[in-house]
Amino acid sequence: MARKENNTQETDTTARGITRRTALKTAGALVGAGIAGVPAVFTRPAAAQSAGSKPIKIGFMVHRTGIGAVYGRWYERTTIAAVKLINQMGGIAGRPVELVTEDDGTDPKRGAEVVEKLAVQHKVDFVYGTLFSHVVIASAPRAAELKIPLFVASEGYHVPSGTLNRWVFQPGITDVRSQVTAITGWVMKNLGKKVAMIYPDYAFGYDHRDFFGGAVKQKGGNVLAQLPIPPTEASFTKYFARIPADTEVIYHVMVGPAVLTFVKEMGEHFGSKRPQIFGFIDSLEGVDIASPGLEFLEGTFFWEGLPRYAGEYPTPYERFFRKSAGVNADGASIQDPKDVSTYAHMFSCWETLFVIKQAVEQSGYENPTPQDYKALIETLENFRWFNEGIEHPQGHKKFIGRLHQSFGQQFISEVKNRKLKVVHRTKIEDSIYASDVDYTKQAL
Amino acid sequence: MSFGPHLFLALLEGTVTAFVLALIALGLSLVFGVMRIVNIAHGEFFMLGAVLAWSCSMLVGGGAFMGFAVALVVGPLIVGALAVAADGLILRRINYQPESTIVATIGLLYIIQQLVLTFFGADARPVAPPIYFRVVFPWFGYSGYKLIVAGVSGLLLLGTWLAMSKTKLGLYMRATQQDAEMAQAFGVPVRRVYAKAFALGAMLAAVAGVLVVPIQQAHYLMGLDPLLLSFIVVIIGGLGSLKGTMVAAFVVGISDGVVSVFFSPTLAKIVATLLVAAVLVLRPGGLFGEEGS
Numbered sequence: 001m002a003r004k005e006n007n008t009q010e011t012d013t014t015a016r017g018i019t020r021r022t023a024l025k026t027a028g029a030l031v032g033a034g035i036a037g038v039p040a041v042f043t044r045p046a047a048a049q050s051a052g053s054k055p056i057k058i059g060f061m062v063h064r065t066g067i068g069a070v071y072g073r074w075y076e077r078t079t080i081a082a083v084k085l086i087n088q089m090g091g092i093a094g095r096p097v098e099l100v101t102e103d104d105g106t107d108p109k110r111g112a113e114v115v116e117k118l119a120v121q122h123k124v125d126f127v128y129g130t131l132f133s134h135v136v137i138a139s140a141p142r143a144a145e146l147k148i149p150l151f152v153a154s155e156g157y158h159v160p161s162g163t164l165n166r167w168v169f170q171p172g173i174t175d176v177r178s179q180v181t182a183i184t185g186w187v188m189k190n191l192g193k194k195v196a197m198i199y200p201d202y203a204f205g206y207d208h209r210d211f212f213g214g215a216v217k218q219k220g221g222n223v224l225a226q227l228p229i230p231p232t233e234a235s236f237t238k239y240f241a242r243i244p245a246d247t248e249v250i251y252h253v254m255v256g257p258a259v260l261t262f263v264k265e266m267g268e269h270f271g272s273k274r275p276q277i278f279g280f281i282d283s284l285e286g287v288d289i290a291s292p293g294l295e296f297l298e299g300t301f302f303w304e305g306l307p308r309y310a311g312e313y314p315t316p317y318e319r320f321f322r323k324s325a326g327v328n329a330d331g332a333s334i335q336d337p338k339d340v341s342t343y344a345h346m347f348s349c350w351e352t353l354f355v356i357k358q359a360v361e362q363s364g365y366e367n368p369t370p371q372d373y374k375a376l377i378e379t380l381e382n383f384r385w386f387n388e389g390i391e392h393p394q395g396h397k398k399f400i401g402r403l404h405q406s407f408g409q410q411f412i413s414e415v416k417n418r419k420l421k422v423v424h425r426t427k428i429e430d431s432i433y434a435s436d437v438d439y440t441k442q443a444l
Numbered sequence: 445m446s447f448g449p450h451l452f453l454a455l456l457e458g459t460v461t462a463f464v465l466a467l468i469a470l471g472l473s474l475v476f477g478v479m480r481i482v483n484i485a486h487g488e489f490f491m492l493g494a495v496l497a498w499s500c501s502m503l504v505g506g507g508a509f510m511g512f513a514v515a516l517v518v519g520p521l522i523v524g525a526l527a528v529a530a531d532g533l534i535l536r537r538i539n540y541q542p543e544s545t546i547v548a549t550i551g552l553l554y555i556i557q558q559l560v561l562t563f564f565g566a567d568a569r570p571v572a573p574p575i576y577f578r579v580v581f582p583w584f585g586y587s588g589y590k591l592i593v594a595g596v597s598g599l600l601l602l603g604t605w606l607a608m609s610k611t612k613l614g615l616y617m618r619a620t621q622q623d624a625e626m627a628q629a630f631g632v633p634v635r636r637v638y639a640k641a642f643a644l645g646a647m648l649a650a651v652a653g654v655l656v657v658p659i660q661q662a663h664y665l666m667g668l669d670p671l672l673l674s675f676i677v678v679i680i681g682g683l684g685s686l687k688g689t690m691v692a693a694f695v696v697g698i699s700d701g702v703v704s705v706f707f708s709p710t711l712a713k714i715v716a717t718l719l720v721a722a723v724l725v726l727r728p729g730g731l732f733g734e735e736g737s
Contacts, residue, residue, distance in 0.1 A: 064566065065561060065566045066566070066665075067665075069565075069566030069567060070566075070567055070568075072566070073566075073567075201710075229709075230709065230710070232665075232669070233709065234660045234666065234669065235457075235461075235659070235660070237453070237457055237586070237587075238453075238454070238457050238701065238704045238705040238709065240584075241450055241453045241454070241584070241705050242705070257567070257568030257661065257663040257665070257666075258568060258660065258661060258663075259568075260568070260570050260661060261659065261660060261661055265587070268578055268585050268586060268587045269584050269585055269586075270584075270585065271578065271580065271585040286567070291570065292572060292576070293576070
């Protein structure tokens with residue numbers, strides 16, 4: 001595809017307003033979403049794909065096993081659904097998308113090997129998908145060495161912090177620092193100023209510790225206790241004993257296979273005499289809120305990236321995304337209501353894949369050559385805004401090219417009748433923080 | 445929380461840990477004592493117990509209690525049968541040589557872990573406790589089921605001790621432990637005793653897995669931590685000494701509870717490891733081990 005043609009497209013998506021093109025697409029999508037499942041306007045005839053065009057290969061690093069397996073299962077389902085839709089829409093730049101999926105075992109060492117295997121052995125165009133921050137941090141240097149773009153759906157602060165490199169992008173989900181920046185004011189105003197924090201004892205947890213802890217102090221609050229917990233821990237009672245008695249708010253975020261135990265033991269320890277509790281839904285991703293032992297969560301609050309229960313963010317795009325990902329109204333699998341999804345996070349896969357599509361089409365990327373990668377990366381760095389729509393069901397996103405990072409809205413929900421009800425929605429501006437990181441200065 | 449209740453919670457946690465640890469480590473110690481092999485796959489038997497408990501809770505109707513009761517019987521039996529098969533198919537064929545058995549049981553560890561991953565999946569799966577109540581102390585609440593776990597583990601430990609000291613099989617095992625060749629000369633069916641010791645060791649781990657699963661959830665990687673702790677316990681107590689294992693389990697369990705409640709769980713692991721180092725330097729055979737072994 002000639003690069004000149006794409007200049008016009010570039011202006012229409014980077015502009016903030018809704019253009020005629022997107023309006024048309026959206027209208028078609030709404031009609032199609034309800035009736036046929038796939039928007040009619042999106043489905044171009046296969047003939048539009050240039051004859052004999054070779055597929056775009058996207059290497060998908062996924063946590064099929066290890067402590068991130070629950071996320072991995074849903075990230076894979078979401079990815080397959082998004083790729084199916086993209087192919088129905090005529091692929092990327094007229095080329096069908098082929099996924100090459102590889103398990104990274106939620107293991108940092110394996111992560112770097114998987115990047116290499118996908119790049120060297122499978123000769124994929126891009127590597128995409130990994131989540132847990134220790135895996136991302138270990139994989140990123142290998143991507144730079146091999147000079148292949150790595151799109152992560154991690155929410156860790158490592159991308160916009162400048163720790164990684166110019167080859168790594170996070171366009172599909174807001175990073176932890178900005179999530180925390182957006183919600184701190186609400187937590188302190190509504191729940192309390194004396195906080196005890198519980199977080200995983202590795203990079204992702206430290207982002208919470210540093211940025212929530214820092215923001216609390218800045219806003220005149222007080223962090224009474226900080227309790228890092230190894231993500232492989234199986235028993236938590238011992239940690240709760242270290243929460244001071246005058247704590248007003250417990251701030252918790254946990255990951256790993258034992259999250260249900262974590263929340264249950266918190267209930268056993270505090271019972272009805274609990275302080276206010278604010279958690280990141282990470283502590284309950286993949287877990288049914290109505291599980292026995294979790295009754296005490298009634299009236300506690302959670303951050304959500306995208307509300308788990310249907311109707312809490314009522315947009316046609318969210319409904320379409322929910323249905324495509326195979327998720328029911330309670331946030332569980334349509335086939336198996338016991339299989340609860342990681343709904344607050346998995347939209348990031350969907351949105352990232354559509355950003356890849358947009359970037360390839362606008363940059364004229366064709367082959368994994370240094371010139372084409374350079375064009376792709378520079379195009380990505382020039383993106384400013386993603387409009388809410390089928391491609392971005394979680395909402396509008398501001399993209400800051402020099403940070404390689406998207407910023408979107410966040411949700412705060414309260415547990416009511418053992419379901420999550422949205423009580424507050426942050427604005428995009430709430431999540432922006434000052435930063436002088438600039439990846440565009442790095443050489444490619 | 446003030447010092448008194450804090451210490452009380454630490455001791456409670458430590459005691460529960462100690463009982464479960466004693467059960468798992470006893471299995472490991474028994475296998476080493478009788479067969480002189482180091483079973484690296486021991487933690488996987490623990491994990492299998494937990495996974496089977498989950499399967500039972502899914503398959504057996506009649507509420508959490510029925511499922512759990514069935515699991516408590518069926519889980520260890522299946523794991524025991526598996527251990528007998530592993531003994532006959534693998535360990536016997538390499539003549540119980542110490543070096544080969546280490547490699548063989550590492551292989552067994554991966555085989556079990558990967559099979560469970562394939563058929564059970566990578567998720568942590570919760571099992572409802574058979575009896576659930578919350579014990580409310582004036583300062584904090586505590587899971588009543590954890591106290592039951594400690595009680596049942598205590599009974600099982602007592603049962604194992606009685607079996608070792610009062611039954612014919614126990615006598616055979618002790619004889620084999622002292623001198624396998626001599627025992628054979630006196631008509632002890634050593635091969636069969638080996639199979640039974642291996643099965644019993646695995647069953648102890650499995651029953652601990654069943655007991656723990658309502659607290660911890662079943663997960664295919666859950667065997668690694670207990671394996672490590674069991675080794676620490678068995679080394680401190682003296683390889684093969686059942687009394688030493690029990691004492692060491694309580695030393696490690698309670699110090700783990702106290703250190704991790706007052707300081708940090710990472711420090712608790714450091715303390716346990718230092719304890720092992722100290723024991724190896726000062727009493728290479730362990731607290732109750734045969735000197736110089």
